[in-house]
Amino acid sequence: MIRTRPRSPFRTAALGGTAVLAAAALTACSGGSGAAKADDGKDAKPDTRISVNLSGKQAKAGVPVKVTLSEGKLQRVTVTDSKGVTLDGTVSADGRTWTSARKAAPGTGYTVEARSADGGTAGAGFATAAPEKVNKLTLAPGKNSTVGVAHPLSIVFDHPVKNKAEVERHLTVTTSDNTVGSWGWMEDWSGKDRVDWRPREYWKPGTKVTLRAELNGIDSGEGGGWFVRDYTTDVTIGKNQLVKVDLDNHRLNLLRDGREVRDVPMSGGTPGGDKASWRGKTVLMSKEGTINMRSETVGLGDAYDKMVDYSMRLTWSGMYAHAAPWNARHMGSANRSSGCIGMDTGDARWVYDQVQVGDPFEVHGRDAKGTQALNNGYGEWNLSWADWQAKSALR
Template sequence: MTSTARAVGQGRCVPLLLMESRFRRRTLMLVSTGTAVLFVGTACGNSATFVGAPDLEELDSAAQITLTPENETEDAPVTTELEVSVEDGELTTLTLTSADGETVEGDWRADGSTWVPAEPLSYETTYTARAVALDKHEIPAESETSFTTMASPGNRMGASLWNSSEYEYGNAMPIMIDFPRDYSVPEDKRDDVERRLFVESDPPQMGAWHWFSGNHLEYRPKEFWVPGSVVKVRLGLGGLPLGDGLYGMQDISGTIHISSTTRHIEADNATKQLTATENGEVVKTAPISLGKDSTPSYSGTMIVMERLAETVFDTTAACGGKVEGDDCYRTDIQWAERLTWSGQFIHSAPWSVGDQGTRNVSHGCVNVAPDDAEWIYNFTRLGDPVVVKGTGVELPYGDGFTAYDMSWEEFLEGSYLPAPDAEDDGDEESGNDD
């Protein structure tokens, strides 16, 4: 489309092409409503002046912005997140600043539902959120909301991340969180807790949380961790209302590394053999003895919880502290890997070498010869999976790190949030969102 304008100093008219992009669209809109438009410039097109150009900031935008929290909200939790909805437009800018003008860092949840500050907001502080959106003509609209956070509560409660930051684990290690043993998070608050638990993995892997009790929950990806994964965790619980008048003590962050080498162990009751694989290749087999009929070994997918070069097995508490009979003993043990809280291990058992590979005589542990036990001890790491098969007795729920002893569907039943999107293999952030 062209328009005719007077070229000053040349005494003739030349066609001048209207500006492209949004300036062209707004010019066309103004012409259609009868507004006069005049170009003044040189005939050679070296310069032109647009006389009567509209001030874009004075035009009404069709975009409508809604910001939450509502303006002048008082006593907002320091875990407050910003919600923004835009009708007839697209959000381009969102900022959050404190009363002294300091900009708050943060980012969107992967599903775009809320904008999350990178750390808890300060208590008794006023914040202002400002959003800018453009309508289909790229005319801007702006909205602001201010809110003030609550005073610091005196009744705050801590939580802990079981995993050690910067430590390297095997690829079956769950992420585990504990609240104090004498406290149970109310069920109507558990979804809020999950939303504030942020997990970001590289490479991205779909995962979820599972509450094993009111004070213990675990996170795992659908499959074992991809070898070499780096997992960043943030427990964003500082200032979060937890029910019963309690609030989270503080945020906790950590970075967990998953070994690039996969090491798995399988103990098969049918063959009385242990098989160790590394990156899918068999690297060792060894004869074993599992639990006898009166004290059977559990079958299931367990995880190496603890590694002990030396320890003492002491069961005398049930016998008044006395060593007597077959079940009350105090024995020095070498090269042990804990598999359950109830006390099943892989360990050196020189006394049962003659039975290993042929019959079961242990109190539930996986007995191996001393040299084999030392090799296994040096081979395994915390977080390596150990599968025991064919004993006829299932591993009890929660007896050890049992996250992978459940199917993915069973594991999801322990979450208080919707299941993650099966088509989204991105990072999970705060309860299956990312």
């Protein structure tokens, strides 16, 4: 049995705006605001044999919280951060040590409450040092989105991620139908680090998807800084649609549930140079409506400067499907655009109204300048499943 001592007097100290309580009860950190109460309402006695691995006002972040009992067994440990979030944890087989599942986050105050099996209790408080640099991220699709069957889960980081494996371990994808998928790392078109989760095959329509990035307290590595919060996004997979673009025959076909809905004449990029279209499996990134398109932004000099209707972005490099009434004489007969998939206004309006962000556009044909790059939009569908899996930091 653990022997306990009479209650010690307590003192209160301010720490980073959070009340932190000190007592002699714990050997490695500060204690509670007053005598702990046992379940029967009687004052419980502080246990001098319980210690915490973190203490003070500048404790090290990025490590688990450990509460240790020198003899006897721990009955219960509660660690709560300054936002009221409780850390989960487990007690060792011998009952002597409790370890949190999550790591202590930077710039955060924590309160520890521990009880031994014979009724001894102790409270403690500590705070971790503030981060010198914070890393943030952008998630796509956005929260509560409904997207097409080809849209990956995509994360772009504000700062470099050197600890890719550690970060990937804290990214969890759950689906309503146990979809098989894998993470893959790349350099985004913007030059930032990016990681996408792609299913082995296109999503099944109606699938419910949740991405949890439990990154609070994780270090990005050199030059990247700390993550100081978690992220969650929920996505629903919409209609089963596929757009097939045949550059050689100058046709665009919309298929729904495997059946052709409409066949549209189109004109792709002029073959033989930079104005040719990209081929491959791409993904509709956004529906942008009427936008100004200027050739200078895609490295084609002063070839054009137009307001373009029903614009549907397919790549970061500027390949769109859109209305192109000025090219009407070539629809269905020749590829004479500056790289985009052009249609007459009526057909473009119809396609624009039907498609969803995340719908796959599969572009085939000889009249192309190559296959869309991995990071030029969502190009991961152009990799085999094995090659995509190889891009995981955990492989």
